Amino acid sequence: MNSPITGFPKMLYNPKDKNSIEDYAKKLLGKSLVDLKPAASKEVRKGKGSLGEKVEKFYFGYEPNSSPEPDFPDAGVELKTAPLKNIKKGLRAKERISLNSIDYTKEYKETFETSSFWKKNQLLLMMFFLHEAEVSDINFIFKYIFLWSYPEKDLLIIQDDWHKIVSKIKSGNAHEISEGDTLYLGACTKSSKSRNIEQPCNNSVKARKRAFSLKQSYVNSIITQYTNSVDYEPAVTSEELKNKPFEALITEKFEEFYGKSLEEIAQLLGVEVGKSKNKTAILCRRILGIKGRKIEEFDKADIQMKTVTLNQAGTPTEDMSFKQINFIDILSEDWENSYWHEALTKKFFFVVFEEFENQDYLKKVLFWTMPHQDLLRAKRFWKDTRNKIADNNFESFLKSSDGLDCFVRTKGTAGEVAKTANGSLQKKLAYWLSRTYIKSAIG
DNA sequence: GCATGATCATGC
DNA sequence: GCATGATCATGC
Numbered sequence: 001m002n003s004p005i006t007g008f009p010k011m012l013y014n015p016k017d018k019n020s021i022e023d024y025a026k027k028l029l030g031k032s033l034v035d036l037k038p039a040a041s042k043e044v045r046k047g048k049g050s051l052g053e054k055v056e057k058f059y060f061g062y063e064p065n066s067s068p069e070p071d072f073p074d075a076g077v078e079l080k081t082a083p084l085k086n087i088k089k090g091l092r093a094k095e096r097i098s099l100n101s102i103d104y105t106k107e108y109k110e111t112f113e114t115s116s117f118w119k120k121n122q123l124l125l126m127m128f129f130l131h132e133a134e135v136s137d138i139n140f141i142f143k144y145i146f147l148w149s150y151p152e153k154d155l156l157i158i159q160d161d162w163h164k165i166v167s168k169i170k171s172g173n174a175h176e177i178s179e180g181d182t183l184y185l186g187a188c189t190k191s192s193k194s195r196n197i198e199q200p201c202n203n204s205v206k207a208r209k210r211a212f213s214l215k216q217s218y219v220n221s222i223i224t225q226y227t228n229s230v231d232y233e234p235a236v237t238s239e240e241l242k243n244k245p246f247e248a249l250i251t252e253k254f255e256e257f258y259g260k261s262l263e264e265i266a267q268l269l270g271v272e273v274g275k276s277k278n279k280t281a282i283l284c285r286r287i288l289g290i291k292g293r294k295i296e297e298f299d300k301a302d303i304q305m306k307t308v309t310l311n312q313a314g315t316p317t318e319d320m321s322f323k324q325i326n327f328i329d330i331l332s333e334d335w336e337n338s339y340w341h342e343a344l345t346k347k348f349f350f351v352v353f354e355e356f357e358n359q360d361y362l363k364k365v366l367f368w369t370m371p372h373q374d375l376l377r378a379k380r381f382w383k384d385t386r387n388k389i390a391d392n393n394f395e396s397f398l399k400s401s402d403g404l405d406c407f408v409r410t411k412g413t414a415g416e417v418a419k420t421a422n423g424s425l426q427k428k429l430a431y432w433l434s435r436t437y438i439k440s441a442i443g
Numbered sequence: 444g445c446a447t448g449a450t451c452a453t454g455c
Numbered sequence: 456g457c458a459t460g461a462t463c464a465t466g467c
Contacts, residue, residue: 088455278453278460293454307461313444318462400446410448413457427448430459435445 012061016074018123018147024060025125026145032129033059034138041138051137052081055127068100070120077147080124082219083131084143090229091143093219094131096188099212104199108169112159115166117185117212124148126222146226153234154184154218156241157297161185165212172202177210180347180369183246183301188213189336217302232294246297247367253288254351254365261359280307280360284351298349303367305349308438309360316435317355319400321411325429327420330386340382340406340431344370350442368441374405381406394426405437 013024033040033054040058043050053064056071056079065071070078083094099121112118126148129140150158161182168177175196179186187210196206214222224230236249244252257265262283266272271286284305288295298305309317322343335341348368353360370378381398385408388397397408412418412428420426 281460309462311444315444319446321460321462324458409446411450411459413450416457428458 015072018072018075018077018125021060021072021075021077021125022145022147025127028059028127028142029145030141030143032139032141043138046137051129051140052079054138055079055081068116068120070123072125076123077125078121078123079127081127081129083140084128084223085131091128091130091223093128093216093223095219096186096216097214097219098188099214101190101209101211102165102187104169104174104197104207108166108200110166112162115162117162121212122149126226128223144223144226148222148226151225153238153241154300156238157183157246157301158185160245162212169199170201172199172205174199174202174207175205176372177207178369178372178375179215179345183297183303183347184215184218186213186215187211215300215302218300221296221300231292232296232299233290233292234296235288235290236297250288250349250367251365254284254362257287257362258364259361261361262353263359265362280351280353281305301347303347303349304343305351307351307353308442309353309355310363310439311355314439316438319407319409319435320433320438321409322431322433324411324418325385325389325408325431327389327418327426331390331421333386335379335382338382338386340378341375343431344375344378350438352442364442366442370441374437377404378406389420392420392422392424394420397429400432400434403434403436405434407432407434 014020028036033051037058040054043054043058045053056062056064060071060079062071067073070076072079078099080097082097084091085094100116103116107116110116124147126144126146127142128144129142131140161184164181165177165185165187168174168181177187179188181187190209190211195209197209199205199207221230235253236246240249257268260268262280265283265287269283269286271283284307285291285293285295295305297303306320308320311317323339326339330338333339346369348370349365350368351365352363354363355361381404384398388394398404398406400407400409408429409432410427411430416428417425418428
């Protein structure tokens with residue numbers, strides 16, 4: 001134990017026994033920290049992570065620390081308090097879970113088994129609480145508390161993720177690490193205020209400070225597994241993952257249909273796809289053996305599947321639309337927590353068809369993450385758009401003919417309008433990526 | 444062939 | 456009822 005607080009009652013739990021720790025933690029279910037530990041109200045610290053520190057100090061009775069060991073070293077248990085949000089369908093992860101920060105100078109010398117991530121985070125005591133605006137953290141109610149270890153199949157993907165992150169450090173590209181590089185285990189940026197730091201294999205470019213993290217989408221899957229509300233189907237098996245990386249396995253499943261038309265593929269699979277606008281998306285799921293709507297690994301990794309149709313010149317026939325611009329929300333965003341940044345730092349899965357004599361033929365598929373340089377250009381576009389909205393200037397957004405990667409264009413059902421910050425109404429607009437840019441991305 | 448404004452189909 | 460992904464229709 002790390003320096004127990006003097007006078008703390010002995011043996012509320014056995015710090016060497018994971019089950020004892022879990023049982024003791026579970027006494028907080030349906031309660032807030034201050035319900036059981038009124039003394040916590042004296043602590044003045046606020047902000048992100050402060051509830052976790054208060055739980056450590058007032059509930060478990062040890063001082064928060066930044067040790068490379070798990071919080072309960074003898075039991076191998078790392079404590080994680082994590083916020084939930086309430087949406088229509090129930091409780092969901094409010095954000096990713098940040099784990100230990102990455103020491104670029106050390107991590108790349110390790111194997112997965114000796115890595116800082118694995119040493120500290122192989123067994124997590126999850127303490128999910130419902131976050132509420134305008135409520136102080138000691139009053140948040142704990143909803144789910146349980147020990148979490150990674151299922152074998154997830155762990156195969158997480159190992160691969162760890163190797164991807166480390167290989168960027170090794171190749172001197174720590175400054176180009178993106179959350180879209182990996183599937184479940186991410187390398188998220190630390191506070192935007194922290195200065196860039198040295199990386200070991202590249203003396204000329206500093207890198208953002210990052211921490212290992214479980215992606216928000218993966219945290220959601222932890223919750224749905226715990227609450228038995230899984231609604232997705234797997235595209236690959238553990239056995240397959242032992243032989244090949246996820247991306248290669250998925251690509252293979254599509255390769256056997258390269259050169260075939262939508263109709264031919266449907267026929268070969270013995271499925272009916274109809275004529276709707278989402279027929280391609282349905283067919284893609286069928287190719288992966290998915291009968292329903294959700295693909296387990298795509299869902300957990302938050303991979304954006306996008307279908308692209310090329311004309312005979314090899315240019316996509318359409319630009320690619322994203323969400324509507326929320327004219328009010330964008331004003332309180334900064335770049336790193338903006339919708340557009342989030343949308344572009346995800347991993348994409350492009351399914352590319354080629355149009356020929358009114359038929360669409362499957363040409364290829366690829367996983368893609370936006371390169372760092374392009375993201376910097378997207379940032380300039382986003383700032384321009386945000387500034388114009390802030391100035392109530394809705395007449396001069398960057399548009400398709402400006403020839404940039406990103407532009408603003410209308411979107412929405414017949415004549416729909418949306419509110420702006422000053423209460424006026426404007427035609428609904430969306431973020432778009434130009435077909436020229438998509439062409440260069442899919443190569 | 445492309446830029447642009449507009450709208451559809453689906454699902455939640 | 457509306458957001459989202461996708462596509463259409465028109466004009467040049």
